[in-house]
Each structure stands twice: as C-alpha cells, then as structure tokens.
Amino acid sequence: MAHIIVVGNEKGGAGKSTVSMHLATALVRMGHRVSALDLDLRQRTFGRYVENRREFLAEAELDLPSPDLCELPEITADALRPGENMYDHRLSAAVAGLESSSDFILIDCPGSHTRLSQVAHSLADTLITPLNDSFIDFDLLAHTDASAEKITGPSVYSEMVWNARQLRAQAGLSPIDWIVVRNRLGAQRMVNKEKMQRAVGNLSKRIGFRVAPGFNERVIFRELFPRGLTLLDLLDIGVKQLxxxxxxxxxxxxxxVKALNLPNVSADF
Structure with a gap:
C-alpha cells in the first residue's frame, strides 16, 4: 500500500505547493516512486509547477528525478453508486489506480474548503499543514483572545481534521500523523515570532499535531517555479557553487524531511 501524504490547509499563500514540490522531488531523488495529485482544479499551482519542470527539462535536454503528476479520472454519472458523490469517486479511483505502482502518493489541496480536499484529508497517512508565521494564519488552526496568549476555540479547519480522524478510526485505519510546518519564517528574533512559537506549541498538545520547521522567506523559491526546479536541482543545471x-x-x-518521519525515508540527499 502506498503511503498517502496530504499537504493542506484552507488558506492560500502558505507555501503548500512549494512544500509539495520539494518533498516530492526529494523522495524521488532518494529512489522512491512518487505519484502526485493536484486537487486545486482551478488554480493548479502544484500541477503547473510539475508541468513547468517537464517543459524545462525537455528544452534543456536534461533528465532529472521528477514526481509523476496524475490527473483525476473523468467519470460518467452511470458509474456512480446511488448517493455517491462524483468527487469522492474521482479521488478514490485515482488513488486506487496509483497505489500498486507508488511508494508515496502526494496530494496537494487547494487553499479553500472543497469536497475533494475534505475527502483527501480522510485518506491521509501523513497530513502536512504549512503555516505562515503569523497570527492571521494561526487563526486557521484556532482562535485566540486579543493578547494572542489564550486559545479560545478551534477553527473550522481543525474541526475538519478532527472529523477526518474520526472517519479513519471508524474504518479501522491508522491515525493521521498531523504535522504543522511553520513556514516563511523571518530571520530576526521578534516578539510576534516568539508568541507564535508558544501558541503553536500549546495548541499542538491540545489538538494533537506535531510541529516541524519549514522554510525561511527566500527569493530563490519564487525564481525556481517558472522552470519547475527545486533547491536540489541547482548543481545539476550548472550552478557551480551554491x-x-x-x-x-x-x-x-x-x-x-527528517521531522516528517516517513516510512523507509532518511534525509540523505
């Protein structure tokens, strides 16, 4: 059975597609078979990232390790069982078709609530939630008082993850390993940064997620997207010294990668 990694939250601009592309490419470079699905059927940032990679590598006549981007299959109404949702069927059919040929299936979710995203969360063995280091993004996980020190209640996204966990438990599946990734961190030590660290740490104990380090804010990530490249490709395209x-x-x-603790994966790349 393939290990399913879902990268999701309900807010755009947190770096989901950057995390998805770098993680998928790192796993392929380590010799794992990685299939990828982009559930943002409108924006398709992750899908565009992989497609940009294909086009650049073909033009440059390079052969670099890449994830296998797959599309959700089209289905007809007569293929649905009574009461079955079309999006449920499309996603389950895609995953079923990839499991035997993949070590990992990485699913990138849109930055909003959709039926596809909701179903994907219930399929996740590992759930990665990138979070900008800001209380605007923290509100995605939980609400706080004016001091940002006291948590007053969970958010709708946390409740969705809770429901996904309940569905997996009812189906006899293993619990979701939920990791919140503090992303786009600033280099300076600031009061807000320290408050965020305390708030995320306290909330992790209350609703059951792990905290992992993400990426600092860097211009390089914006420059890599048009060519579909990652940090791991720079030496292979002729950069002589990083x-x-x-x-x-x-x-x-x-x-x-080390913090995610994925099965049969080391951070040796």
Whole structure:
C-alpha cells in the first residue's frame, strides 16, 4: 500500500505547493516512486509547477528525478453508486489506480474548503499543514483572545481534521500523523515570532499535531517555479557553487524531511 501524504490547509499563500514540490522531488531523488495529485482544479499551482519542470527539462535536454503528476479520472454519472458523490469517486479511483505502482502518493489541496480536499484529508497517512508565521494564519488552526496568549476555540479547519480522524478510526485505519510546518519564517528574533512559537506549541498538545520547521522567506523559491526546479536541482543545471542562502535552504529541507518521519525515508540527499 502506498503511503498517502496530504499537504493542506484552507488558506492560500502558505507555501503548500512549494512544500509539495520539494518533498516530492526529494523522495524521488532518494529512489522512491512518487505519484502526485493536484486537487486545486482551478488554480493548479502544484500541477503547473510539475508541468513547468517537464517543459524545462525537455528544452534543456536534461533528465532529472521528477514526481509523476496524475490527473483525476473523468467519470460518467452511470458509474456512480446511488448517493455517491462524483468527487469522492474521482479521488478514490485515482488513488486506487496509483497505489500498486507508488511508494508515496502526494496530494496537494487547494487553499479553500472543497469536497475533494475534505475527502483527501480522510485518506491521509501523513497530513502536512504549512503555516505562515503569523497570527492571521494561526487563526486557521484556532482562535485566540486579543493578547494572542489564550486559545479560545478551534477553527473550522481543525474541526475538519478532527472529523477526518474520526472517519479513519471508524474504518479501522491508522491515525493521521498531523504535522504543522511553520513556514516563511523571518530571520530576526521578534516578539510576534516568539508568541507564535508558544501558541503553536500549546495548541499542538491540545489538538494533537506535531510541529516541524519549514522554510525561511527566500527569493530563490519564487525564481525556481517558472522552470519547475527545486533547491536540489541547482548543481545539476550548472550552478557551480551554491551561495549561503541556498545551502541553508537545502538544510531546511533536510530538517523537514527528517521531522516528517516517513516510512523507509532518511534525509540523505
């Protein structure tokens, strides 16, 4: 059975597609078979990222390890069972078709609540939720008082993850390993950054997720997207020497992969 990784939250701009692409590419470079699905059927940022990679590598005549991007199958109404949702069927059919040929299936969710995203969360063996280091994004997980020190209640997204966990438990499946990734961190030590660290740490104990380090804010990530490249590809495309920022970013990726604790995966790349 393939291990299903879902990258999701309900807010755009948190770095879901960047995390998805770098994680998928890192796993392929380590020799794992990785299939990828983009459930944002309108924006398709992750899908565009992989397609940009295909086009760049073909034009440059390069052969670099890449995830296998797959599309949700089209189905007809007569293929549905009575009361079955079309999106449920499309996603379950896609996953069923990929399981035998994949070690990992990575699913990138849209930055909003959709039926596809809801179903994907219930399929997750590992759920990764990138979070900008801001209380605007923290509100995705839980609500706080004006001091940002006291948690007053869960958010709708946390409740959706809770429901997904309940569905998996009822089906006799293993619990979701939920990891919140603090992303786009600033280099400076600031009061807000320390408050966020305390708030995320306290909430992790209350609703049951792990906290992992993500990526600092770096220009390089914006520059890589048009060519579909990742930090791991720079030396392969002719960059003779990585600068300090690139070396630090690669180390951040290693730390993230290590923290995820995926089956049969090390951070040796």
């Amino acid at each position: 600068n300090i920022s690139n070396i630090a970013a690669r180390q951040e990726l290693r730390e993230l």
